[in-house]
Amino acid sequence: MHGIIFSELRNYVEATHGKGTWDVLLTKAGLGNKVYMPVREYPDAEIVGLMVTASMMTGLSVAHLLEDFGGFIVPTLMKTYGHLLQPQWKTIDVIEHTERTVHAVARVKNSGAKPPELRTSRRGKDEVRLTYTSPRKMCSLAIGIAKGLGKYFRENITASENSCMHKGAPSCEIIFRKVRTTPPSQVGDAQLAHSR
Numbered sequence: 001m002h003g004i005i006f007s008e009l010r011n012y013v014e015a016t017h018g019k020g021t022w023d024v025l026l027t028k029a030g031l032g033n034k035v036y037m038p039v040r041e042y043p044d045a046e047i048v049g050l051m052v053t054a055s056m057m058t059g060l061s062v063a064h065l066l067e068d069f070g071g072f073i074v075p076t077l078m079k080t081y082g083h084l085l086q087p088q089w090k091t092i093d094v095i096e097h098t099e100r101t102v103h104a105v106a107r108v109k110n111s112g113a114k115p116p117e118l119r120t121s122r123r124g125k126d127e128v129r130l131t132y133t134s135p136r137k138m139c140s141l142a143i144g145i146a147k148g149l150g151k152y153f154r155e156n157i158t159a160s161e162n163s164c165m166h167k168g169a170p171s172c173e174i175i176f177r178k179v180r181t182t183p184p185s186q187v188g189d190a191q192l193a194h195s196r
């Protein structure tokens, strides 16, 4: 796994649980005082070990932690790779095009990086279906990243997972939808029109 994920995990742990917690987590995960560089690759087993240990320390599920962490890393991902995206793209567009833009580049630039294969089908302006497959089975991270993109673009994004590799499915199918809120003035207009 790409070092940027590990270095961001450290930032996430320290931001949510205070400085010093990262060292405790490393020790409990059996990783001593390991240093992760954002430009290198590290074994997948280490991110799994860190997540499982963090789950035991907090009492929160690995899925919950992965989703929360996914939201946290979006600003850094956008800062590092945002130039690969079209300026007019918003959350649903970025999800639709991640595979051919940022993940494709991450794969070529970092020989050891294996970002997941994201297959998408656009189902209208506000909706995209993601088919996610990866031996890492980190669909919760995908949901967290998508919701984090929503926050980044100030959009309300919902996710509903219809099938999941953790439940024996061959892939995870997730529908991401942008929820539009009708401005109060328009609700009033609609009600007035209805009562006429």
Ligand code: HEM
Residues within 6 Å of the ligand: 001, 002, 003, 004, 005, 077, 078, 081, 082, 094, 095, 098, 102, 103, 106, 112, 113, 114, 115, 116, 118, 130, 134, 135, 136, 137, 138, 139, 141, 142, 143, 145, 146
């Ligand atoms: C600005 C947008 C994005 C950037 C820069 C980005 C970049 C990356 C990078 C560098 C990795 C590590 C790959 C490795 O070490 O092998 C990764 C992993 C991952 N990405 Fe993205 N990504 C982006 C958007 C997304 C989106 C929109 C999704 C799904 C909704 C997604 C889902 C994942 C998942 C689940 C992983 C974990 C690895 C795995 O499942 O195998 N990413 N991404």
